[in-house]
Amino acid sequence: MLETLLTHVASAAEATGETTEASGDIMSSLGIDWQMLAFQIIGFALIVFLLGKFVFPILLRSIDERNAKIEEGLKAAREAEDNATKAQSKIDDQLAEARREAKEIVATAKDEATAMLSKADEKAKQNAKHVLDQAHDEISKEVIAAKKALHNETLELVASATERVIGKTHSAKADKAVIAEALKGADK
Amino acid sequence: MLNQFASTGLHIEVKTSVLFHVGEFGVTNGMLTGIVGMIIFLAIFFYVGRKVKRGQSNRLVQIVQWAFEGMYGQIEQIIPDKKIARGIAPLALSIFFFVLISYWMSVLPGLDSIKWNDAPVLRSVTADLNFTFALAILSLIATQWYAIRQLGHIGNLKRYFRNPIKDPIGAFEGVLELIGEFSRYTALSLRLFGNAFAGEVLLVVMVVLTSYGALITLPVFIAFEMFIGVIQAYIFFILTVIFTYLAVQHHGDEHSDHSASPVPSGDEQK
Helix, strand or coil, rough: HHHHHHHHHHHHHHHHHHHHHHHHHHHHHCCHHHHHHHHHHHHHHHHHHHHHHHHHHHHHHHHHHHHHHHHHHHHHHHHHHHHHHHHHHHHHHHHHHHHHHHHHHHHHHHHHHHHHHHHHHHHHHHHHHHHHHHHHHHHHHHHHHHHHHHHHHHHHHHHHHHHHHHHHCCCCCHHHHHHHHHHHHCCC | HHHHHHHHHCCCCCCCEEEEEEEEEEEHHHHHHHHHHHHHHHHHHHHHHHHHHHHCCCCHHHHHHHHHHHHHHHHHHHCCHHHHHHHHHHHHHHHHHHHHHHHHHHHCCCCCCEEECCEEECHHHHHHHHHHHHHHHHHHHHHHHHHHHHHHHHHHHHHHCCCCCCCHHHHHHHHHHHHHHCCCHHHHHHHHHHHHHHHHHHHHHHHHHHHHHHHHHHHHHHHHHHHHHHHHHHHHHHHHHHHHHHHHHHHHHHHHCCCCCCCCCCHCCC
């Protein structure tokens, strides 16, 4: 089996050897033909020229356009990001300003409320004092009136008691004069 | 299985086969598939270009635009100078998409089975050394072009030839750079050819080995080959861009050494 294969291989090698000998050089045994080589070089150079002139510039332009679009998109995204950052910082500033103003308003309101409260308190105190003074006056007047009434009543009681003690009735006018005189003497 | 394999008389040829002649010029199977691939490639890109120009879109347009933008983004990542990146983009992107389409054409049904004049009609152009060498030569020319534009003729030559008395290490480095300049492009073309050719052989071998079972095994290997196609196209593309960058980057290194430069760089020109 192997022998058969080897025989075939050997005969093929022999045939190749003969061909090489006949052609006289390795180039022709490898199939290299200068005419063919020149034809292939010119043919392929022509392909490169045609494609390089008419097709590849279009494809390269499309790549450039796509890259430009991508670059543009990235630039727009970057700008949008910058704008968003700026807007955010503006919002933050405005919020901080609003907070500061709100604090100021609250502080002012607190001050005003405190002032109003103290004013109201003062007014209330003044009102209370006024009411108290009025009350004191009225009480004093009432005390004086009560004292006067009590004085008169006491005079009557004394007259009545004296009348009963002495059993003799005097006229009221005479009694009052006697009592008043007695009281004056007592006061002295 | 080995008997079966041997009995098929599978004939694998490194070089492409001539299908017919146009005058004295022999049209090979690789060239024919390459022309078909080129037509498909141009049709797709002109269609997409027209649609994009008109502001129209569909799934194909979106896929091509997505791939194009992704690949162009890679160029800009490697070459920061936009002017150079835009300059090298047509070649690098054409290499990527054309190699990808051509590589994927190697998995079309009928590979090695549709024959004309005893030669398989379908053979990926990427499995033709003429084509991979052509790509490498074009990459080399583009790299040299940008290096000359950035460094000037003398500046570019100084990358390879330096005064061995003044700077013996630099002179040795220059020789290595010169050898490396050719070896890296040779490696680039041989890598693509090797992978594409091996991929085609792999598919044919899998069909022979698995016979009717190929209905199951082949889709797996086709998917694998398509993936390898993406990898190979990407490698060729990215290495072209890197080699260009290395050639123009050299200018920056010289600049840091405060040596005179005949041509200002793209950044300085701006």
